[in-house]
Amino acid sequence: MHDQTIYWIWLNEMRGITLREKRKLLSSLSSPQNIYHASPSTIIDILETKQGRAGSVAESKRESYGSLWSSRNLANAEAILANNEQHSIHLLSPDHQRYQPIYAADTKAPLVLYYKGRLSPPETPVIGVIGSRASTSYGNLVTKAAVATLVEKGNTVASGLSFGIDALAHQTTLENHGITYAFIPCGLHKAQPASHTELMEQIADTGAVITPYAYGKEALPFRFIGRNDVLATWCDTLLVVEARKRSGSMHTARSALKKGKRVLAVPNSLLEPKSSGTNLLLTEGAKAYYDDQLQFGGCYSSIPTSHPDEEDVIGVLNENPLTTSEIVDMVPDLSLSVMECLTDMELSGKIVFRSDGRWHLVGGL
Amino acid sequence: MATVIRSLGINGIEGYPLAVEVAIIAGLQATTIVGLGDAAVKEAKDRMEACTEELSFAYPSKKVVVNLSPSDIPKRGAYLDLPMLIGLLVESKQVRPRIEDWQEIACVGGISTTGALVGFNGVLPMAIQAHRMGWKKLIVPLDCANEASLVKGLDIIACETITQVIQFLEGRLHLSPHKTDQDPILRERTSKEGDFLDVVGHDDIMPYLAAAVAGNHNLLLVGIPGAGKTLMARLLPTILPPMNEQEILEVSSIYSIAGELDGHELKTNRPFRCPHYNMSSHALIGGGPQAKPGEVTLAHRGILFLDELPEFGRKTLESLRLPLEDKRVTISRVNQTNRYPSDFMLVAAMNPCPCGYAGTSRCECTPYAIRTYRQRISGPILDRIDMQKYVGRVEFKDGHLMKGNTSSKDLRNSVMEARERQKYRFQKGEEHITTNSQMNSSQLRKYCTLDDDCASLLQRTYERDQLSVRARYKTIKLARTFADIQGSASIERAHLIHALFSRDLEKEISHHA
Incomplete structure (x- = not known):
């Protein structure tokens, strides 16, 4: 079959008709190439079959479809295609076997997606892990533990590349x-x-x-919403770690709920404003995420230690972040000097000195 | 033949010798003052006319030409009134100086139409210059006599009125040299501005404060509101080492020109300047139509404290780049170009985020907001700050107000010892520097050798935190200072570790990205 790529891009980028109308054209004419080469009258007939009403509205639409079709060209699509080829960007269209089921299952899924890298086979479950950009140590801890478990079970972890929970989910997966x-x-x-x-x-x-x-489209506010919908469409299950009531994560979660996906929310204290959204989701049809492993020291029991002192220091830091002199007070019998020990641990990325003037376990409380 | 009166002018922060030449020549009655004087200098003509009348002398009815030599240096201010008037009266033979070597007596001062002498800013650098040239006597208005007589070996003749000056020159009035009650090498006044004992719960950071002062390293304190950053910064003068005589005169000259020498006393305490963040870059660096010294120059040999650093305008902060490196600024204006010294220690304080509470549960800032806030301190500025320390929240174990564990006296002692060691080392090596922060890269190689163990530790950190070459050098200099505080001849691993823990902010930024 002739390569349809350029026509897919053209149809996707075309302005003036809605996604619903594009889909309607596709179901009648079966391929974007056919749509491109169809005469304006064919297009108008398909788009207006159900509009029995005569009158000014239909008349003006008829005209606008006409002018839209007479001015169609592939220049924009060709430019995009050239950039895609140059930067090894791949295209997912409804005739792609990987995208077909996703496209078919959701009437609001976009015609075309672009991607870099490689996709895992369709049978691998995709679990979305999303949350606040301003994550707390609680959120970080749960994310790390949850993602580790998900990866171990062979899931693909999806998220939004943002700061906070998103980045942590990606990093932990890697x-x-x-x-x-x-x-x-x-x-x-x-x-x-x-x-x-x-x-x-x-x-x-x-x-x-x-x-x-x-390629070349900038991150404008409405595109964050579009991205959220695609993420919700693509996931089989969505885990929301931390979200305020009004936030992008809440939008993604509600979008996923609407599409009938399984949504898990990480419960937290009702007094914690940074979890107000996730707690609210539990009343809107999301299920509570539960992991009793976290009660027993989380994922820190498994940090490899190169020195007995480190174990002691990690032990006290697991409870609370501490200043240097507090560490000295709590672990009095260090064999090395405390500074030596902290330097080693800092260089190996186990602890970090934060702006509250205290040492924190990385990703920990 | 014209009459020549010795006098002095000011260029930048230095005085220079100046001759006031008065000639009375044939022509219509007129007075011309040449030699690039500003409006205040030109207006002297009317003051002189009024004063001659007031003192019952006659103003010459011929053409009077006053030349201020060297005539190609712009002069401003009214301090040349007195020499011009004396020159005029001598030239018109109404005053006949009789005392010995009267031509070698210099005089400066403003005049008022009542016949009184008026003081002015900048007499100290003039007196220093007069002394440097071996002049013996300087007549100044009584107002600024205290300031001028701070210079030893120069007789300051203090006069209240023009009549006194005339009588003195004619030998009719004996005036003994003015004596100030202040001894220039008087020990620093003990500061009553508190003690580090008032700082509670920050024992971790004390060694870093001492090191910053000991090596003259720039310091940035980052912490939540109320943690004690400003308090600590304001206490730093209590641990600064005293200035030597040369430094005292240097700093006092600057303050004399800026008109900020309180009570015309020498500045014996190192300057501590804390300008508000609303300031312009001109106020910081220096400028204005007359290219006046700015805060960086007023902080010369002392501390420039910038509280709430991110609130300073971007342009203001960026203008610090050159003075921080070069230790001097060059201000160019239409009227003149001045070069001012600016060898100061920069101390700055800031919050970790816009709401101020990053790192605690109270913080509501998004990571993006925090990044934007921190980006207000540009990389080049941050790079020039040797130490960035986080100041944490203090947790009181009980409700009682406690006392700190470290006193200013202890800190100051360790600072002084470290300074002595640096001075000794650099004097022995015949270097023209006194503190570690001033070392250039060849001096760094000469005085700061690292053993293999330290070198590999530095390399690991260097790679992980992506430090710049400058940051790497600064780390080594800091390690040298920590070694000096401990009295160690070589840089040990422990000293380097201390130095590596001095870049908290930069570390966190490089980790976040």
């Missing part, structure tokens, strides 16, 4: 040698946020970075 998808709200010419460029490249090495937006 650390555990799992496969992760990043859904971004702009074209694949850059990372959003830009400081995650390196992370985006790492993700594309083993997994994929997916977006409904063509």
Whole structure:
């Protein structure tokens, strides 16, 4: 069959008709190439079959479809296609076997998705792990533990490449040698946020970075919403770790609920404003995420230690972040000097000195 | 033949010798003052006319030409009124100086139409210059006599009125040299501004404060509101080492020119400047139509404290780049170009995020907001700050107000010892520097050798935190200072570790990305 790629891009990018109308044209004319070569009158007939009403509205639409069709051209699509080829961006269209089931299951799924990297086979479940950009240590801890478990069970972890929970979900997956998808709200010419460029490249090495937006499209507010919908469509299950009531994560979660996906929310204290959204989701049809392993020291029992002192220091830091002198008070019988010990641990990425003037376990409380 | 009166002018922060030449020549009655004087200098003509009348002398009815030599340096201010008037009266033979070597007596001062002398800013650098040239006597208005007489070996003749000056020159009035009651090498006044004993719960950070002062390293304190950043910064003067005589005169000259020498006393305490963040870059660096010294120059040999650093305008902060590196600023204006010294220690304080509470549960800032806030301190500025320390929240174990464990006296002692060691080392090596922060890269190689163990530790950190070459050098200099505080001849691993723990902010930024 003739390559339809350029026509898919053209149809997807075309303005002036809605996604619903594009889908209608597709079901009648079966391929975008046919749509491109159809005469304006054919198009108008298909789009207006059910509009029995005569009158000014239908008349004006008739005219606008006409002018739309007479001015159609492939220049824009050709430019996008050229960029895709140059930057090894792949295209997912409804005739692609990987995208077909997703496209068919959701009437609002976009015609075309772009991706970099490689997609895992369709039978691998995709679990979305999303949450606040301003994550708390509680959220970080749950994310790390949950993602580690998900990867171990062979799931693909999807998220939005944002700061906080999203980035942590991607990073933890990569650390555990799992496969992760990043859904971004702009074209694949850059990372959003830009400081995650390196992370985006790492993700594309083993997994994929997916977006409904063509090369060169910037991250405008409405595109975040479009991205959220695609993420919700693509996931089999969505785990929301931390979200405020009004947030992008809540939008994704509600979108997934509407599509009938399984949504898990991480419960937290009702007094915690940073979890107000996730707690609210539990009343809207989401299920509570539960993991009793976390009660027993979380994932920190497994940090490899190179020195007995480190074990002691991790032991006290697991309870609370501490200042240097507090560590000295609580672990009095260090064999090395405390500074030596902290330097080693800092260099190996186990602890970090934060702006409250205290040492924190990385990703921990 | 014209009459020449010795006088002095000011260029930048230095005085220079100046001759006031008065000639009375044939022509219509007119007075011309040449030699690039500003409006205040030109207006002297009317003051002189009024004063001659007031003192019952006659103003010459011929053409009067006053030349201020060297005539190609712009002069401003009214301090040349007195020499011009004396020159005029001598030239018109109404005053006949009789005392010995009267031509070698210099004079400066403003005049008022009542016949009184008026003081002015900047007499100290003039007196220093007069002394440097071996001049013996300087007549100044009584107002600024205290300030001028801070210079030893120069007789300051203090006069209240023009008549006194005339009588003195004619030998009719004996005036003994003015004596100030202040001894220039008087020990620093003990500061009553508190003690580090007032700082509670920050024992971790004390060694870093001492090191910053000891090596003259720039310091940035980052912490939540109320943690004690400002308190600590304001206490730093209590642990600064005293200035030597040369430094005292240097700093006092700057303050004399800026008109900020309180009570015309020498600045014996190191300056501590804390400008508000609303300031312009001109106020910080220096400028204005007359290219006046800015805060960086007023903080010369002392501390420039910028509280709430991110609130300063971007342009203001960026203008610090050159003075921080070069230790001097060059201000160019239409009227003149001045070069001012600016060898100061920068101390700054900031919150970790816009709401101020990052790192605690109270913080509501998004990571993006925190990044934007921190980006207000640009990389080049952050790179030039040797130490960035997080100041944590203090947890009181009980409700009682406690006392700190470290006193200013202890800290100051360790600072002084470390300074002595640096001075000794650099004097022995015949270097023209006194503190570790001033070392250039060849001096760094000469005085700061790292053993293999330290070198590999530095390399690991360097790679992980992506430190710049400058940051790497600064780390080594800091390690040298920590070694000096401990009295160690070589840089040990422990000293390097301390130095590596001095870049908290930069570390967190590089980790976050």
